[in-house]
Amino acid sequence: MPAAIPRRVPVVIAGAGPVGLFAAARFASIGVEALLVDRRAEASTANRAIGVHPPGLAALDAVGAGVGVRAAGVRVHRAHAWGADGPLAVIDLARSGEVVALAQASTERLLEERLVTLGGTSPRRGIELVDLVQDAHGVDVVLRSASGELRVRADVLVGCDGRASRVRTLLGIGGRGGGYPDRYAMFDAPRSDASDPNGDDAAIHLHRDGVVESFPLRGARRWVVHVGASGDGAHTGALDREPDVGSLLDTIAARVGERPRTSLDTPVSAFGIERFLAERFAHGRVALAGDAAHVVSPIGGQGMNLGWLDVEALVSAYERIGSRVGASGVVEALAEYAARRRGRARLAIWRAECNTRLGRPTSRALA
Ligand SMILES: Cc1cc2nc3c(=O)[nH]c(=O)nc-3n(C[C@H](O)[C@H](O)[C@H](O)COP(=O)(O)OP(=O)(O)OC[C@H]3O[C@@H](n4cnc5c(N)ncnc54)[C@H](O)[C@@H]3O)c2cc1C
Known part of the structure; x- marks a missing residue:
């Protein structure tokens, strides 16, 4: 356990994904020290979120990270929707503000840089939250690393520890949700502005065999392909055989009429999708x-943005408590936060579910 870990802090944040990093930066922006821990030894490089929406960008601006995200990402102006018989619609994304596409790992790196610039401390990696005990005046958080266990006392603990949240489990908070039958695969193919027919726009091809979506990144285009579904609606397990890039290129050519150029050893990520809504977003x-609070189908790309907006609401609630942080005011403020954000998350889950159904093969679209 590194010696520099403080034993008493105003806020402990478990999980240094995009939401935990943003939370630490946001607390730093109002001068509140937060101890941010993550059980991973290294930052994640997993291929996940790319879409940053207008409310998410506004949240990033609150910590000064929006400038870097805009500079590193691609501004997506339009989304072209195609059906079996040709173009269906052109959606003007710029009407509701800026939409930026940037790989999640880059967004996380920029958030970590901002955290340090704002006077916060980089995430302590390789440290897992394993237990918590709260009383009327604070929370004792038990952290475990390769060198042993340590107890840290905080006024508030924020669980940003992802879909299998240990914090949520320790609080005994259940929830509702489950897997969708759909399986998707995605990969990034190189692109040049001259060779990309969609330029910096997104494209959504609604095909009877399943949707193909593509999004611009710097020097690349991300392709997301519906590759099948299990028969059981509660199952998100693997298909008989996960697709390789060669079979995905064939599928895209058949559904879209365009074959992206990429080498046959391009890595492919295959994934199932799910939804989950915790029965409450705070306890004490x-x-x-x-x-940790809500899992939204990634078709529609909202989970990370929604998490940042949770944090905005949480930090506002914390600011309202002021010097009463040791008293019961904090419990009331967190309960208010929880009620407000749970309603928003339920709506986002429903919207993402509509997007998911739209992208299914025609025979299953109403399943
Ligand atoms: C394919 C795909 C595409 C997506 N596209 C988009 C998109 O375009 N836009 C969008 O907004 N969202 C998108 N999402 C959703 C987005 O990736 C997630 O909502 C986001 O990563 C959630 O961030 P988080 O910080 O809450 O959790 P996570 O990213 O899961 O991070 C949780 C962190 O907590 C750590 N942790 C776990 N347990 C502990 C513990 N006990 N102690 C300490 N640390 C712990 C983990 O190591 C991890 O680093 C997509 C998701 C997928 C799968």
Whole structure:
């Protein structure tokens, strides 16, 4: 356990994904020290979110990270929707503000840089939250690393520890949700502005065999392909055989009429999708934010943005408590946060579910 870990802090944040990093930066922006821990030894490089929406960008601006995200990402102006008989619609994304596409790992790196610039401390990696005990005046958080266990006392604990949240489990908070039958695969193919027919626009091809979506990144285009579904609606397990890039290129050519150019050793990520809504987002002095509180189908790309907005609401609630942080005011403020954000998450889950159904093969679209 590194010696520099403080034993008493105003806020502990478990999980240094995009939501935990943003939370630490946001607390730093109002001068509140937060101890941010993550059980991973290294930052994740997993291929996940790319879409940053106008409310998410506004949240990033609150910590000064929006400038870097805009500079590193691609501004997506339009989304072209195609059906079996040709173009269906052109959606003007710029009407509701800026939409930026940037790989999640880059967004996380920029958030970590901002955290340090704002006077916060980089995430302590390789440290897992394993237990918590709260009383009327604070929370004791038990952290475990390769060098042993340590107890840290905080006024507030924020669980940003993802879909299998340990914090949520320790609080005994259940929830509702489950897997969708759909399986998707995605990969990034190189692109040049001259060769890309969609330029910096997104494209959604609604095909009878399943949707193909593509999004611009710097020097690349991300392709997301509906590759099948299991018969059981509660199952998100693997198909008989996960697709390789060669079979995905064939599928795209058949559904879209365009074959992206990429080498046959391009890595492919295959994934199932799910939804989950925690039955409550706070208990006493502990709040949940991001995927720990809600999991949204990634078709529509909202989970990360929703998590940032959780944090915005949480930090506003914390600011309202002021000097009463040791008293019962904190519990009331977190309960208010929880009620407000749970309603928003339920709506986002429903919207994402509509998007998911639209992208299914025609025979299953109403399943
Ligand atoms: C294919 C795909 C595409 C997506 N596209 C988009 C998109 O375009 N836009 C969008 O907004 N969202 C998108 N999402 C959703 C987005 O990726 C998630 O909502 C987001 O990563 C959630 O962030 P988080 O910080 O809450 O959780 P996570 O990213 O899961 O991070 C949780 C962190 O907590 C750590 N942790 C776990 N347990 C502990 C513990 N006990 N102690 C300490 N640390 C712990 C983990 O190591 C991890 O680093 C997509 C998701 C997928 C799968």
